Amino acid sequence: MKVVDHIREANGKTLFSFEILPPVKGESVQNIFDAIDPLMEFKPPFIDVTYHREEYMYKKRENGLLERVTTRKRPGTVGICAAILNKYGVDPVPHIICGGFNKEETENALIDLDFLGVENVLVLRGDAIKSEGRFEPDPEGHSYASELMDQVLELNQGIYLHDEVTRNPTNFSIGVAGYPEKHFEAPSLKSDMKYLKLKVDKGAEYIVTQMFFDNDKYFEFVGKCRANGINVPIIPGLKPITTLKHMSLLPSIFHVDLPDALVDELEKCKSNAEVREVGIEWCIHQSKDLMERGAPVLHYYTMSKSKVVKRIAEALF
Ligand code: FAD
Secondary structure, three states: OOHHHHHHHHOOOOEEEEEEOOOOOOOOOHHHHHHHHHHHHHOOOEEEEOOOOOEEEEEEOOOOOEEEEEEOOOOOHHHHHHHHHHHHOOEEEEEEEOOOOOHHHHHHHHHHHHHHOOOEEEEEOOOOOOOOOOOOOOOOOOOOHHHHHHHHHHHHOOOOOOOOOOOOOOOOEEEEEEOOOOOOOOOOHHHHHHHHHHHHHHOOOEEEEEEOOOHHHHHHHHHHHHHOOOOOOEEEEEOOOOOOOHHHHHHHHHOOOOOHHHHHHHHOOOOHHHHHHHHHHHHHHHHHHHHHOOOOEEEEEOOOOOHHHHHHHHOOO
16 A cells, blocks of 8 residues: 555554664564564554665775775665565555666666565665765666656656557655755755655655654744645654764764754763663654644654664554
């Protein structure tokens, strides 16, 4: 079932969902089940599975020189979606990204997902390779999420690459990302909003936001979206802070601000155990407010560690 249909069926009740990461190459799918099992009691109607581009690593050759090799540390998104469908009967939402993929590879992944009966995709651009400063599209790939959407939309009409005739149409519902605090590369929120609207006008049926720690930012963003004619559901993405390192890591990686009141509380903590308690309390507080004010879904970034999100969900669902 499509994410938007789950939202429609819930009839105003806030749903619970979360995102997991494929395990590092060589690890077992049991890691994923261990992350999902404790959260199943909260009845997630859908579970997102991230997609990961290649990374560079350097291997020492016999002659002592370093050789750059390309590796994908977290493969397996499509297989994990199949595992989620089989084991839990829950709708998986694979993320599909531009970065590191050519159109042919993307089409093959979409064909596999279609054969599995997956009906949702979250379409994203992806970030730059870790060792490179700015995003470079694959020469045979897409530069923006909206371009990648075009490929999915064509498949939904039965238009495959290099084919003259139309064939079996896929049936993907598309979600896209939105940034309450602006995407870090966008010159202004207005410009970012213009491209978000482009994605929605093309057919994105819902938006999932980047994490935020100040609900006012989410509600201001929703207000601006509505003022700009973006009327699809906007699902807030939430991440509980669990370590002191998050104080500097989250702003630098995700380009988000932490509110003063949260930073003040975190600075009083003497251990990560104390930080975790503050992070959980903050996230529960955020979640309750979002629920009361009608958020359609609360979507948690678990990083495949479910203990903390379980404690939050217990307080809410
Ligand atoms: P886009 O919508 O393409 O926008 C990227 C930037 O370009 C923005 O600044 C936008 O304003 C601008 N822009 C858009 N269209 C145009 C245009 N036509 N002309 C000029 N400028 C334009 N990354 C992963 O690698 N794997 C994942 O699984 C993953 N999951 C994510 C899930 C969520 C909910 C979110 C919020 C992010 C996720 N990301 C993931 C990170 C995401 O890929 C990055 O944030 C990326 O930098 C932007 O992706 P996007 O889809 O928002 O890009």
